[in-house]
Amino acid sequence: MDAITALQTRTASPRLVEPAPSANELDTILKAGLRAPDHGMLRPWRFLIVAGDARAKLGQLFAVQMEPQTEEQTKKLLNAPLRAPLIIIAVAEIQDHPKVPAVEQICATAAAVQNMSVAIHALGYSSIWRTGAPAFHTGVKEALGFNARDEIVAFLYIGTPTLADRPVPENAVADYVKEWG
Numbered sequence: 001m002d003a004i005t006a007l008q009t010r011t012a013s014p015r016l017v018e019p020a021p022s023a024n025e026l027d028t029i030l031k032a033g034l035r036a037p038d039h040g041m042l043r044p045w046r047f048l049i050v051a052g053d054a055r056a057k058l059g060q061l062f063a064v065q066m067e068p069q070t071e072e073q074t075k076k077l078l079n080a081p082l083r084a085p086l087i088i089i090a091v092a093e094i095q096d097h098p099k100v101p102a103v104e105q106i107c108a109t110a111a112a113v114q115n116m117s118v119a120i121h122a123l124g125y126s127s128i129w130r131t132g133a134p135a136f137h138t139g140v141k142e143a144l145g146f147n148a149r150d151e152i153v154a155f156l157y158i159g160t161p162t163l164a165d166r167p168v169p170e171n172a173v174a175d176y177v178k179e180w181g
C-alpha cells in the first residue's frame with residue numbers, strides 16, 4: 001500500500017483478534033514510530049509491548065491500581081487488555097528542557113503513535129488508539145515504571161479486525177481549512 005493510500009484509509013477497529021503482527025512486522029511498526037518529529041531530539045517516547053499472558057497481568061495492574069468500586073468495574077478493568085492480541089503502551093517520559101515543554105514531548109509521542117497506526121494498517125492489520133481513566137492514573141503510571149508527570153499517551157490495541165472495515169468517513173477539507181491573510 002502506498003503511503004498516501006495508507007494515510008487516507010486508516011480506520012480504527014474496536015474488535016481485534018489474532019493474528020497480530022509478527023516480531024519482524026512489529027519491528028517495522030516501531031521503526032515507523034521512531035521516525036516521528038521530535039523537537040530537540042529528546043526521544044521522549046517509551047514503548048511497552050504487552051502480549052500473551054502479560055495482557056492479563058496488565059488487567060490485574062489496572063484492577064489493583066484503579067480501586068474499582070463494583071464487581072462490574074473490576075471485571076471491565078481485568079478484561080480491558082484482552083481486547084486485542086497485542087498492545088503498545090506509548091508513554092512520554094517528560095524531561096526538563098529550556099526550549100521543549102512537556103506538551104511538545106507529548107506531541108512527539110502522539111506523532112509516533114500515529115506513525116505506528118498507519119504502518120499497522122499498511123501491513124494489513126488494524127488498531128485502535130485508546131486512553132481511558134487508567135492512562136491518567138498516577139498509580140498505573142508508577143506501577144508501569146514511570147513518574148506522575150509522565151504521560152501515557154496511548155494504549156494502542158493491535159491485531160486483525162473481526163468486523164468488516166468501517167467505511168472511511170468523508171471529510172470535507174473546506175470544513176476545517178481556510179486561506180488566511
Ligand SMILES: Cc1cc2nc3c(=O)[nH]c(=O)nc-3n(C[C@H](O)[C@H](O)[C@H](O)COP(=O)(O)O)c2cc1C
Pocket residue numbers: 010011012013128129130131132153
Ligand atoms: C488521544 C486519543 C485517545 C483516544 N481514546 C479512546 C478511548 O479511550 N476509547 C475509544 O473508544 N476511542 C478512543 N480514541 C478514538 C479512537 O482511537 C478512534 O480514533 C475513533 O474510534 C474514531 O475512529 P477512526 O480513527 O477510524 O476515525 C482516542 C483517540 C485519541 C487520538
